[in-house]
Amino acid sequence: MASTIFYGAGDNATTNLSRFIEKAGEPVCFVDADIRKHYTSFNYGEGRVDILPLNVTVEKFPDYELWLTQIPESLLKITEYLIEQGIPKERIHYLEEVEYRLGCRNLGKLIVINYYGIRPCCYPKGKFVCSDDKVFTPQNLPVYLEKFKQWLNNTLQKLREGDPTDCDGCSELKEALINGPQKVIFCELRRIRHSNTLKMVDDVPFCLV
Numbered sequence: 001m002a003s004t005i006f007y008g009a010g011d012n013a014t015t016n017l018s019r020f021i022e023k024a025g026e027p028v029c030f031v032d033a034d035i036r037k038h039y040t041s042f043n044y045g046e047g048r049v050d051i052l053p054l055n056v057t058v059e060k061f062p063d064y065e066l067w068l069t070q071i072p073e074s075l076l077k078i079t080e081y082l083i084e085q086g087i088p089k090e091r092i093h094y095l096e097e098v099e100y101r102l103g104c105r106n107l108g109k110l111i112v113i114n115y116y117g118i119r120p121c122c123y124p125k126g127k128f129v130c131s132d133d134k135v136f137t138p139q140n141l142p143v144y145l146e147k148f149k150q151w152l153n154n155t156l157q158k159l160r161e162g163d164p165t166d167c168d169g170c171s172e173l174k175e176a177l178i179n180g181p182q183k184v185i186f187c188e189l190r191r192i193r194h195s196n197t198l199k200m201v202d203d204v205p206f207c208l209v
C-alpha cells in the first residue's frame, strides 16, 4: 500500500484533519516548506507524526502519494512548485474536488449550439459535433447531445493522458487546476440556420456522467 504524505502542516491541515484522513488515510508523515517545522512533529488526537523536508520524505517513502492540505486558492502554485521539484503530477492529490490537467474555462462547463454544430465554446476552430442536416430540432437534439457528451468525455480523458485532441493549438488550452467532475453544464441555443435572430432558450441541465 502506498505511503500517504500530507503536504502542508499548517492551519488548514489542523482544522480539517479528520476530513483529510477520511479521504486519504492516516499519513506516515507531514511535509512542509517551512524549514522551522522540519524534524518537529504534528500531533493529533492519539497520533503523532514527523514533519520532514520534501527531499527526505521522497527518499524515505519511495511509494509516496502526496496529498495537499492547503486552502483551494493556494493549490495551483503549490502544484506547480512540486512539479518543478520533480514530483510527478500523478502523485499529487487533492482533498478538494479539483484535478490538475490541460483545460480551458469552457471545456466541460459550456455547450454552445449554433449553425456550426454543438460546440464546447464560441471559438470557430475545431470539428466537434454537427448535425448531418445542419438543423437541430427538439427531436434530433438529444441524439446530438449524446454524441457531444461522448466527444467531451473522450476529450477530457485524452487531456488527462496527454493524447492529441481537437482542441490542440488553441491558445486557451493551459495546464490548470480544474474543478472536478461537472454534473450539470449550461446549454445555450444560439442561432439556427436560416435565422439570424439570436435566440435563447431556457437553461437545459445536461448531465455529463
Ligand code: SF4
Residues within 6 Å of the ligand: 103, 104, 105, 106, 107, 120, 121, 122, 123, 125, 126, 166, 167, 170, 171, 172, 173
Ligand atoms: S481549448 Fe479552445 S477550442 Fe477547446 S474548448 Fe477551450 S476554447 Fe474551445
